[in-house]
Amino acid sequence: MAFIEFNNACVDFPIYNASGRSLKKRLIQVATGGQLGANDQGRVIVRALENLTFTLRDGDRVGLLGHNGAGKSTLLRLLSGVYAPSSGTAKISGETGSLIDISLGIDPEATGRENIFVRGILLGMKKSEIASKLDEIIEFSELGEFIDMPVRTYSSGMHLRLAFAVSTTVRPQILIMDEWLSVGDEGFKHKAEARMTELVKATNILVIASHSRDLVMHTCNRVIWLEHGKIRMDSDPETVTSAYFGH
């Protein structure tokens, strides 16, 4: 069972300019009794998310809509447990899996096979678990003998197929995505699509940020519209998409 409960969660980013980050400046500020700090202090705080309150339960397929800079990525990071809210609470129970950057951790100098382990372990799988799924992953990626070649020799398509094949073997309870993953040529796309559908079906809660109306209408049963870090609308897909995209 997975469960997410946000209560007035805010995210404030402190922006340290070059001087704010320097210990020297800090010491001088202290030494000069803060006078120098008065016009220098101006620590800028960017409020990325403001007073978010919502609850997600099993079966929720949530689409996040919003313009660039509305706070979608920040919210995804909050949901995946990377950030802790700077005020308010964000209770997340259940294993989260993030498919935001599926190439993260891939070492171009290592072989495809080694990278399957690297990527798998990063995503929280056990070595034995990966070993048992190794053949399936290799087959799915269609890399054939290239699997024992360094990844730097791969074409970008092969690279993505490998990353996709490993990343989609995990079955997290809460799945977090930034746009739908789609990789490869026509043939592979179908396979990938089927895999994604299966993955989404297996997960308890899905949160996906998107700019696509079709995607949201197809996969989601609830849509949250973020604007300037606040929830503008939180309702069923039809209502929100027609308000967001017009008609």
Next chain:
Amino acid sequence: MRHSTINVALTDIAAAAKRYSLVGMLGWQDVRQRYRRSAIGPFWLAISMSVMIGTIGIVFGQIFNSPIKEFLPFLAVGIILWSFISTTVTEGCTSLIAAEGIIKQLPIPLFVHVLRTLWRNILILGHNIVIFPLVLLAVQKPIGVEAFLSIPGFVLLTLNLAWVSLILSVLCARYRDLTQIIASVLQIAFYLTPIMWLPSLLPQRSSSYLLDLNPFYHLMQIVRAPLLSQDISALSWYVSGGMAVLGWSLAIIFYGYYKRRIAYWL
């Protein structure tokens, strides 16, 4: 409040310990990545280090007029250990900054990144330590069973380096130029600690300052002395053990207090 702070830190550290296979793999990957496509890999470090030990050994052996049989093994362990200590601390400073990509994407316990740096340096130390038996062989100095005492010594040294790295990695994520300060401090410590010079050369009075009050001396001593068939003074054990306990207590409170802010600083 205090209670939950400690909890935050302990939960993260325990979770990191559970992900030992991740730590092990990332550490290995770092070492391999540095030396991929080079035929002898990390042993390049060992080679350049042995050249340095040989050169310093000859020059300073002459200057200090120390017998080579005593000086060279002392210098070899000293330099090998010091390079382990100083790289662990300087790389410890940047361990969180360097892992920014992972930290901002995946909810992996942050202490994993500190352990990764530590493990990477232990692996490199494992390569460098092969110089030592070669030096012993060259100067025909025997090694006794008491050398095994350096194992608990090494564990204690590592425990100390772990809390230092943890605190520094958090501080350096916030104040970026601290890394440079730490590097200079370590440089000074290198000269103040008996690594290139034998402690017996010190006049009686200054030895109490440069040795007894120098934490690096005690940390070196608990690993180095048994390898050179010398006794470890009780003081070195007490100081190292005390630092580990105090340091870890401080590190846990400090880490628990700032852990949730770290991702924002990167």
